[in-house]
Amino acid sequence: MSETIKKWSKVNIDKLNAKYTALDLHERIKEIYKDFDARDMILTSSFAANSSFLLHLYSKNAPVKPRVYFIDTFYHFEETLEYKNWLSRKYNLEVYDIIPDYEEHLRTRDHEMWKSNPNLCCDINKVRPIDRIKKNFKLWSSGLMRSQNEHRKHLNIFELKNGLIRFYPIIDVSLDDRQKYIEKHKLDYNPLVYKGYNSIGCSHCTEKGKDREGRWVGLAKTECGLHI
Numbered sequence: 001m002s003e004t005i006k007k008w009s010k011v012n013i014d015k016l017n018a019k020y021t022a023l024d025l026h027e028r029i030k031e032i033y034k035d036f037d038a039r040d041m042i043l044t045s046s047f048a049a050n051s052s053f054l055l056h057l058y059s060k061n062a063p064v065k066p067r068v069y070f071i072d073t074f075y076h077f078e079e080t081l082e083y084k085n086w087l088s089r090k091y092n093l094e095v096y097d098i099i100p101d102y103e104e105h106l107r108t109r110d111h112e113m114w115k116s117n118p119n120l121c122c123d124i125n126k127v128r129p130i131d132r133i134k135k136n137f138k139l140w141s142s143g144l145m146r147s148q149n150e151h152r153k154h155l156n157i158f159e160l161k162n163g164l165i166r167f168y169p170i171i172d173v174s175l176d177d178r179q180k181y182i183e184k185h186k187l188d189y190n191p192l193v194y195k196g197y198n199s200i201g202c203s204h205c206t207e208k209g210k211d212r213e214g215r216w217v218g219l220a221k222t223e224c225g226l227h228i
């Protein structure tokens, strides 16, 4: 059992959940930098359809320049990479790309693994790259929301998973409230939203559609494996 797990027992996680549930979104971001050292935290963004929502909250409330990690599978849409560069400059983010092992990645490319074995493809291009660096951190923050799918419906603001504390600061935000926030602050969407995409991942596995219905179309798969 890791030191982190021992220190962050379920009791502590329950206390964090009780405390943060009572806070608004801005206070949650401010508070996380008081409860944890910025060097111990990893914030990931896929620069997908509505990523500006969480990144705007961080840019407004973090006491230091937010460090954002982007998992570059080399299969992203060009528009996503442009959106990433645009938001990085606009919100003054320090963005780091996390990339897969190149030989393993080539194996997925040569075998078109997103068709033959998408779980292994996600494992090689997304899960293993982050597994290699996560031992350096205590807390991993990301923009999951309960309204997105069945698995996420059961998540709390803090979860303890595989040696890391997961922090989901917008987990309890409804799609309507997210929309209102985006409109109020005139936030930018990924440009693919204007072409009919509403959930955006790798180009091989993303189609146009409402909410997350355009992801891994025709497969039972709904998650890439990073969050389960």
Ligand code: SF4
Pocket (backbone or CB within 6 Å): 073, 075, 113, 114, 117, 118, 119, 121, 122, 123, 125, 126, 201, 202, 203, 204, 205, 224
């Ligand atoms: S989303 Fe598709 S292309 Fe991207 S890593 Fe997963 S299976 Fe491969």
